[in-house]
Amino acid sequence: MDRNEALALVKREIANANLVKHTLAVEAVMRRCARRFGAPEERWGLAGLLHDIDYSKTANDPDRHSLLGAEMLSGLGLDDELVAAVKSHNDRHGIPRETLMAKALYAADPLTGLIVAAALVHPQKKLSAIDVDFLSNRFREKSFARGARRDAIESCGEMGLALQEFLGLGLEAMQGIAAELGL
Numbered sequence: 001m002d003r004n005e006a007l008a009l010v011k012r013e014i015a016n017a018n019l020v021k022h023t024l025a026v027e028a029v030m031r032r033c034a035r036r037f038g039a040p041e042e043r044w045g046l047a048g049l050l051h052d053i054d055y056s057k058t059a060n061d062p063d064r065h066s067l068l069g070a071e072m073l074s075g076l077g078l079d080d081e082l083v084a085a086v087k088s089h090n091d092r093h094g095i096p097r098e099t100l101m102a103k104a105l106y107a108a109d110p111l112t113g114l115i116v117a118a119a120l121v122h123p124q125k126k127l128s129a130i131d132v133d134f135l136s137n138r139f140r141e142k143s144f145a146r147g148a149r150r151d152a153i154e155s156c157g158e159m160g161l162a163l164q165e166f167l168g169l170g171l172e173a174m175q176g177i178a179a180e181l182g183l
Contacts, residue, residue: 001078003042006049009076013053021181023049025112025174026105032173033104037159046078047085047105066090091152100159107156111170114139114148119183127178132168139167 001009014020030048034041054069070087074080085102088095089109097103118138119127138144139153156166174181 001046001076003045003049006046010049010053014056016056019052019055022112023052024177024180025116026051026108028173028177029108029112029170030101030104032169032176033108033159036161036169037100037104039100043079043082044101044104047082047101048108050078050082051086051089051105051109053086062090063092065092067093097158103155103158107153107159107166108170110147110149110152111166112174114145114153115170115174116181116183117145117148125183127171127175127181127183130171132164132171135167135171136164139163 010020010023014023027045027048031041031045033039034044050069050073051066052069053072054065054067058065058068066087066089070083073086074083081099081101084095085097085099085105087093088097088102089105097106115127115130115135118130118135119125121138121144122129122134139150142150153166154163156163159166161169174183
């Protein structure tokens with residue numbers, strides 16, 4: 001599956017425009033992480049783009065989220081590493097994240113929410129207006145963007161990345177698609 005096919009699938013399966021933007025943001029962060037690690041950028045990007053492919057069907061049943069998505073992606077012939085990364089990004093299942101791709105997806109997913117929230121509280125409401133220091137300060141505010149799970153973001157250490165570097169990679173990636181994100 002190429003990126004255009006994956007994006008068409010996302011747009012068919014996910015009706016919520018903000019969730020589509022979220023998948024685009026996670027795709028961008030995954031691509032940036034792949035470049036950082038010398039990994040296949042296209043495959044890592046697909047994992048990010050497709051990670052919530054089942055959300056419209058599982059929003060009211062979080063115990064099925066990511067399991068159904070993994071089934072859907074496996075049925076479409078996507079490779080085992082990508083399917084496993086999607087399947088393990090939901091903590092509810094207790095599935096170990098064994099590959100670098102899976103670890104990156106797990107950390108990138110909540111990072112995008114933190115970055116969006118940080119941009120929206122800035123007076124300019126633009127990704128270009130924030131930097132890593134601004135983002136880091138928001139990260140330390142436990143009452144800020146409570147849904148952006150700090151423990152998952154901090155798991156970037158399992159990839160050998162310091163938090164500041166990971167915040168910078170994510171911010172850079174999302175700034176690169178700011179127009180698509182409306183930020």
